[in-house]
Amino acid sequence: xxxxRDRLRIAIQKSGRLADPARAxxxxxxxxxxxxRDRLFCYGETLPVDLLLVRDDDIxxxxxxxxxxxGIVGRNVLEEQDAERLRGGATPAFREMRSxxxxxxxxxxxxxxSWSWQGPAQLAGTRIATSYPALLxxxxxxxxxxxxxxxxxxxxxIAPRLGQADLVCDLVSSGATLAAxxxxxxxxxxxxEAVLAGPVxxxxxxxxxxxxxxxxxxxxxxxxxx
Ligand code: ATP
Ligand code: ZN
Numbered sequence: 571x572x573x574x575r576d577r578l579r580i581a582i583q584k585s586g587r588l589a590d591p592a593r594a595x596x597x598x599x600x601x602x603x604x605x606x607r608d609r610l611f612c613y614g615e616t617l618p619v620d621l622l623l624v625r626d627d628d629i630x631x632x633x634x635x636x637x638x639x640x641g642i643v644g645r646n647v648l649e650e651q652d653a654e655r656l657r658g659g660a661t662p663a664f665r666e667m668r669s670x671x672x673x674x675x676x677x678x679x680x681x682x683x684s685w686s687w688q689g690p691a692q693l694a695g696t697r698i699a700t701s702y703p704a705l706l707x708x709x710x711x712x713x714x715x716x717x718x719x720x721x722x723x724x725x726x727x728i729a730p731r732l733g734q735a736d737l738v739c740d741l742v743s744s745g746a747t748l749a750a751x752x753x754x755x756x757x758x759x760x761x762x763e764a765v766l767a768g769p770v771x772x773x774x775x776x777x778x779x780x781x782x783x784x785x786x787x788x789x790x791x792x793x794x795x796x
Contacts, residue, residue, distance in 0.1 A: 577618040581641040584623035599787040634663035653704035673764035699729035700739035
């Protein structure tokens with residue numbers, strides 16, 4: 571039930587780590603935009619490809635609902651929302667189409683520095699703070715561990731010091747934030763980077779041609795970068 575449109579609409583992060591590199595990558599594909607005053611919608615000038623500037627967490631849902639055709643988002647966000655849909659009994663509604671080579675990080679378990687890590691079995695009965703409850707729960711189930719998942723929307727790394735949790739499952743890049751909170755990474759649940767996300771189904775009409783052309787240009791741009 572996707573509305574019929576003859577322009578392609580791409581969702582990217584409005585501000586944050588992925589905002590500038592996402593826009594730069596699309597610009598390197600020959601796209602340019604006339605920005606609207608409120609900067610939520612950018613109208614494509616060189617091609618009928620518009621941008622929607624949103625919170626990264628909204629991107630998978632916008633694709634699932636057909637409001638946007640494509641999106642640039644961290645694999646961590648895409649996989650979390652996919653896992654959440656799966657748990658709720660829903661069918662997959664979006665998929666990763668390309669990995670984009672920026673925004674690299676990993677979703678990792680991190681324990682207090684004082685712990686000597688003996689492996690996942692050590693986590694039985696602990697409280698784990700995370701913003702990625704579906705990915706963490708799926709991992710715990712695969713490992714056969716029962717633990718208490720404490721879902722927090724932010725400031726996950728201070729939860730152990732506040733007594734809210736025993737350890738965390740959080741995004742790590744340099745590890746500096748963990749170290750500043752006397753935590754150390756001990757296991758990786760997901761290797762992440764920015765990805766191009768799209769719907770599970772095919773586009774039709776004009777948008778199919780536009781998406782095909784954009785992917786061709788994107789592949790060219792990614793090749794010259796690497
Ligand atoms: P928004 O306001 O859009 O919700 P946010 O605070 O959720 O923004 P950012 O902190 O800008 O998001 O991170 C966006 C993405 O950058 C993450 O989802 C992840 O894929 C990637 N990333 C790379 N390195 C890190 C890191 N060290 N910590 C967090 N995210 C990282
Ligand atoms: Zn976010």
